Amino acid sequence: xxxxKLARSEKVVLVPKDMTVIEALAAVxxxxxxxxxxxxCGTCLTRVLEGIPDHRDxxxxxxxxxxxxxxxxxxxxxxxxxxILDI
Ligand code: FES
Numbered sequence: 001x002x003x004x005k006l007a008r009s010e011k012v013v014l015v016p017k018d019m020t021v022i023e024a025l026a027a028v029x030x031x032x033x034x035x036x037x038x039x040x041c042g043t044c045l046t047r048v049l050e051g052i053p054d055h056r057d058x059x060x061x062x063x064x065x066x067x068x069x070x071x072x073x074x075x076x077x078x079x080x081x082x083x084i085l086d087i
Contacts, residue, residue, distance in 0.1 A: 002078040006030065006087050007049055021073035021083075032073055032087070039075040046073050051083035 004021055005012045015024040022032055022044060035043040039057030053071035060070070071083075 002080070003082045004073075004078070005082055005084045007084055008087060012082075015077070020075060021077070025073070030087070034074050037074040039072050042072065044072050044074045045070055047086035049084040049086050051078055051080040053077070053083060054079045 001014060001016045003012050003014050004025070011028065011030070013024050013028055013030070015021050019027075020037075022034055022037070025032060032044050032046060035041045037044075039059055042057075042059040045059070047070050048068060052068055053065075054077040055065040055071060056076045057072040057074075059072055064070070073085075
């Protein structure tokens with residue numbers, strides 16, 4: 001598990017192993033628009049301010065992924081204990 005912090009509200013949300021970031025946020029009333037939920041379409045793309053995403057999408061290019069400044073919360077996770085998101 002890891003945590004995501006929402007930069008604008010300073011809300012910190014735990015993302016358990018068996019939930020996606022999208023699901024964990026929805027459980028506390030924060031909704032990010034999604035479409036494919038499989039890392040293909042990019043609809044859920046969210047800016048990352050701090051932390052290292054564990055990219056599991058096929059939407060971002062390898063070059064975009066290594067920048068670690070955005071990720072797809074429908075399927076991607078975190079390599080660092082916390083991701084700070086620009087939402
Ligand atoms: Fe399609 Fe996340 S909803 S990439």
